[in-house]
Amino acid sequence: MPKTSSKVTDYELGTSPVHPSQTHKVDFNIPNRVCGCDGALSSEAENLTLFPGERWFLAYTAPYREAIAKTHLGRQGFRSFLPRYVKTVRHARKMRDVIAPMFPRYLFVALNLERDRWRSVASTTGVTNLFMMDDRPVPVRQGIVETLIQSADTAGRLRFFESLEPGQKVRLIAGPFAQTLGILRKLNDTGRVEVLLEIMGGGVRVRLPRSSVELAV
Known part of the structure; x- marks a missing residue:
């Protein structure tokens, strides 16, 4: 778990769909992070x-x-x-x-x-x-x-979600901090999450769409 620094910077990141695990092997079993349909078809x-x-x-x-x-x-x-x-x-x-x-x-x-x-x-x-x-x-x-x-939007882009809980180690997969590891701090009902990163010796707290993080393994 990253060390918590007294210097914490806040960032609010925009939306960006998550990517699945990158592989050239075709596996047509539906990943559990493909979000379910809410009843309204796109x-x-x-x-x-x-x-x-x-x-x-x-x-x-x-x-x-x-x-x-x-x-x-x-x-x-x-x-x-x-x-x-x-x-x-x-x-x-x-x-x-x-x-x-x-x-x-x-x-x-x-x-x-x-x-x-x-x-x-x-x-x-x-x-x-x-x-x-x-x-x-x-x-x-x-x-x-x-x-x-x-599970796709109007452009055919898939939406993915992990089963996440506060305290878990996660990886950012889009935006300026892509591939950076951090600790999930908060989730809310609006589809946003808060992640604490450690960058350059300081704590960086970012808020971003839930679809922009994945569980680190």
């Missing part, structure tokens, strides 16, 4: 509600071509979902927030195999192929994509 969820006979299928894209694939699929009339999150990156001593795919090189496509010309998906610009078995696309297990969609 415009993203409303637009991606499946029609009778449709299922979600997995498309594999060329490197860094997820957004291009989504655009070209849309031009052909296919609906697709690309889960994304905001992460903080460092470049040339500067930090900035970027929107990145949650599952690099993957996106989900809604298809009715009896109605749609699904083979044209694999020839779409940016798409490498569909996930297949026995020469047929394999549907994603029901409930996985639906949960991701309901």
